[in-house]
Amino acid sequence: MSRRPFSPLVVAVAVGALTALASTRRAHAIDRNFAGSAQLDYHLAPHADGELDHPKAFDGATTEVALKLAVDFSPHLSANVKLCYGCHGFEADMAFVDYRVADELAVRFGRFSPSFGAFNLRHDPANHHLSDKPLPYDMGRMLRMRDWNLGVLPSPFPDNGVEVNGSHWFGERVQVDYAAYAVSGFKAGVGALDLDFTASHGPSSYYVENNARPTVGARAALTVKLGEDSDVTFGASGMGGSYDPRNTLSYVIVGADAALRVGRTSLRAEWLARRQQFDVSDPTRLKYAIGGRPGGPDGRGDFFVRHGAYVELEQPLGPSVDLLLRVDGLLHKGNVAVSSELVDGSSMLRATLGTSWAVERGLRLKLSTEVWRFSEKGSSGRDLAVTGHLGASASF
Amino acid sequence: MPTTSEPRRRLAAPGARAALRLVISSAISSVIALVIASAIALALPGCPPTSASPRAEGVDESQVPADLRADYAIFRARCAKCHSLDRPLGSAIEDEAYWREYVDRMRRQPASGISRADGDAAVRFLLWYHRVYKKGAAGDARDARDAGAPGPIGSSTR
Structure with a gap:
C-alpha cells in the first residue's frame, strides 16, 4: 500500500468545491445537507509481520475522516460530494449527480461506489459499530494484507461512471431495488497477476479508464417487512470487465447477501467471490504449473478464485451498549505468485468480539478483539494471532 | 525458480x-x-447523561408521548438499520420541509425498508423531537401537529 504524497492542490480544489457548493444560494426550501464523521482507531497487532517499512499489517493508529455535502437543486436533481481522509490521504469518495425521474428510475453519473453488496452502504465508520470492515471488504486492517492483496473487494470502491437505479414498493411490505452500471473498473499494468487496488484508486495512472473498456455490473435486492420493526433483505450483485491495458485479463466479482433485523438486533451475512484471470506468459513467476485440467493435480488454469464471507450479529445490551459478534474469512483457490506465502487453498478465519458505547450523542467508543487462524504458518511461523482495536468515532 | x-x-x-x-x-x-x-x-457514570447529551442510541422511550411511541419505534427501527440515530437527533433543524425531504431521500435508499407510511411516522416523531422535546417541554403529539403537521412523504414535492 504505497502512498502518494499529500497534495495541497488537491485539497485546495476539493475544499473550494465544497465551499462553493455550500454557499450556493438556496434553490428552494431545502437544498443542502452537510454531514461528517471521524474515527481514530488503534490497532494492536503484535503479530504484524514483514519489513518495518512495508509491514504486512498496520500496528498502530489510523484515522478516517469524511465530510459530505448533499445539495438538492430541484425535486429531481441533486448532487453529492464526499471527501475522505484516511491511510491514502485525501480522496473523493463521492462526486456525483443524481437525476431522478421517479422512484423507479434514476440516473447517477460522476464518481461513486457502484451498487454492489450490502456492506458498502455502511462503510463509513459512523455507520458500522466495529472499527474495521469484514474481511471480504477489508482495505488495510487485516493481517497478511500483502500476501492476500487485501480482501475480495476493498470498500469503498469509488469509480467514474454512470448508474441507472431505482426502487419499487409492492404495497407497504415489499421493496425491490435494482441498479445497473458501467464504470471505469479496476486497473493493473501489463502482465499483472492481480488487481492493483492502489493504482485503481490513485492518480498514478490518471483517474481515467486504462483500457477503453468499461466494467459493467448490476445489483438487485428484495426487502420484506416482517413487522413494524423487523425486515429481511436478500440481495445479489455482480460486476465484470478487463483490468489490463491490453484488455486480455478479465475479472468477475459476484456476491450474495442476506440481512435480518428484528427490533434493534441485526444479523447479517454476505459472501463474495472474485474470479481473477492473470498473465501466464512467464510461468516462472507462478508457484504452480499452468495447463492440464484446471483445478486438477496436474496444473492450474490462468485464473484464481478468491472467496470471502462474513456473518455478523449486532445485539444491543442496553440503551448505550451494543455487542457485536462476527466471524469472517477468506479462501484462495488457484495459482499464486512464486514469491507469495499463499498456496492453492490458503485460508484465513477470524472471530471478532466487539462492543460499542454511546458515550454521548455523536460519540462512540469501539473496542474489539480478534482471533485469527491461518492455514499456513508463513514466514512468521505462526498460524494463530490475536489482535485488538480501541477506537473512538464521532458523527456530525 | x-x-x-x-x-x-x-x-x-x-x-x-x-x-x-x-x-x-x-x-x-x-x-x-x-x-x-x-x-x-x-468509569462512565461519573458524567451523568442529560437530555442534550444523552448517553444512548435514540431517546428514552418513557419521555415520548404515548401517541408518538409507535412513530418513534418506526423511526428507530428503520433509520438505525443503516446508520446511527445521532445525526437526525443531533441536528438543529426544525423545518418540516427539510425533514420531509431528508426522510424521503432516506426512503429511496436501497433496502431501506421505509415505506411512505413509515416516512410519515418518522417525520412526525422528528418534528416533535426537535420542536418540543429538545426545548425541554413535555409536549405531546398535538404540540408538533399544532406547529405544523407533516404531509405525506413525497406527496408535495415529487
Missing part, C-alpha cells in the same frame, strides 16, 4: 484441534475485552 504442481509449503488443513485452539483463544481474548469494556463502562 522452476514451477511445480505442488506447493513448497503446506500445512495440514485446520482440523478439530485447530478449531479447539481457535475457540479457546477466542474465549480468552473475549474475556479480556469484556473486562476492559466493563472497566470503561464503570
Whole structure:
C-alpha cells in the first residue's frame, strides 16, 4: 500500500468545491445537507509481520475522516460530494449527480461506489459499530494484507461512471431495488497477476479508464417487512470487465447477501467471490504449473478464485451498549505468485468480539478483539494471532 | 525458480484441534475485552447523561408521548438499520420541509425498508423531537401537529 504524497492542490480544489457548493444560494426550501464523521482507531497487532517499512499489517493508529455535502437543486436533481481522509490521504469518495425521474428510475453519473453488496452502504465508520470492515471488504486492517492483496473487494470502491437505479414498493411490505452500471473498473499494468487496488484508486495512472473498456455490473435486492420493526433483505450483485491495458485479463466479482433485523438486533451475512484471470506468459513467476485440467493435480488454469464471507450479529445490551459478534474469512483457490506465502487453498478465519458505547450523542467508543487462524504458518511461523482495536468515532 | 504442481509449503488443513485452539483463544481474548469494556463502562457514570447529551442510541422511550411511541419505534427501527440515530437527533433543524425531504431521500435508499407510511411516522416523531422535546417541554403529539403537521412523504414535492 504505497502512498502518494499529500497534495495541497488537491485539497485546495476539493475544499473550494465544497465551499462553493455550500454557499450556493438556496434553490428552494431545502437544498443542502452537510454531514461528517471521524474515527481514530488503534490497532494492536503484535503479530504484524514483514519489513518495518512495508509491514504486512498496520500496528498502530489510523484515522478516517469524511465530510459530505448533499445539495438538492430541484425535486429531481441533486448532487453529492464526499471527501475522505484516511491511510491514502485525501480522496473523493463521492462526486456525483443524481437525476431522478421517479422512484423507479434514476440516473447517477460522476464518481461513486457502484451498487454492489450490502456492506458498502455502511462503510463509513459512523455507520458500522466495529472499527474495521469484514474481511471480504477489508482495505488495510487485516493481517497478511500483502500476501492476500487485501480482501475480495476493498470498500469503498469509488469509480467514474454512470448508474441507472431505482426502487419499487409492492404495497407497504415489499421493496425491490435494482441498479445497473458501467464504470471505469479496476486497473493493473501489463502482465499483472492481480488487481492493483492502489493504482485503481490513485492518480498514478490518471483517474481515467486504462483500457477503453468499461466494467459493467448490476445489483438487485428484495426487502420484506416482517413487522413494524423487523425486515429481511436478500440481495445479489455482480460486476465484470478487463483490468489490463491490453484488455486480455478479465475479472468477475459476484456476491450474495442476506440481512435480518428484528427490533434493534441485526444479523447479517454476505459472501463474495472474485474470479481473477492473470498473465501466464512467464510461468516462472507462478508457484504452480499452468495447463492440464484446471483445478486438477496436474496444473492450474490462468485464473484464481478468491472467496470471502462474513456473518455478523449486532445485539444491543442496553440503551448505550451494543455487542457485536462476527466471524469472517477468506479462501484462495488457484495459482499464486512464486514469491507469495499463499498456496492453492490458503485460508484465513477470524472471530471478532466487539462492543460499542454511546458515550454521548455523536460519540462512540469501539473496542474489539480478534482471533485469527491461518492455514499456513508463513514466514512468521505462526498460524494463530490475536489482535485488538480501541477506537473512538464521532458523527456530525 | 522452476514451477511445480505442488506447493513448497503446506500445512495440514485446520482440523478439530485447530478449531479447539481457535475457540479457546477466542474465549480468552473475549474475556479480556469484556473486562476492559466493563472497566470503561464503570468509569462512565461519573458524567451523568442529560437530555442534550444523552448517553444512548435514540431517546428514552418513557419521555415520548404515548401517541408518538409507535412513530418513534418506526423511526428507530428503520433509520438505525443503516446508520446511527445521532445525526437526525443531533441536528438543529426544525423545518418540516427539510425533514420531509431528508426522510424521503432516506426512503429511496436501497433496502431501506421505509415505506411512505413509515416516512410519515418518522417525520412526525422528528418534528416533535426537535420542536418540543429538545426545548425541554413535555409536549405531546398535538404540540408538533399544532406547529405544523407533516404531509405525506413525497406527496408535495415529487
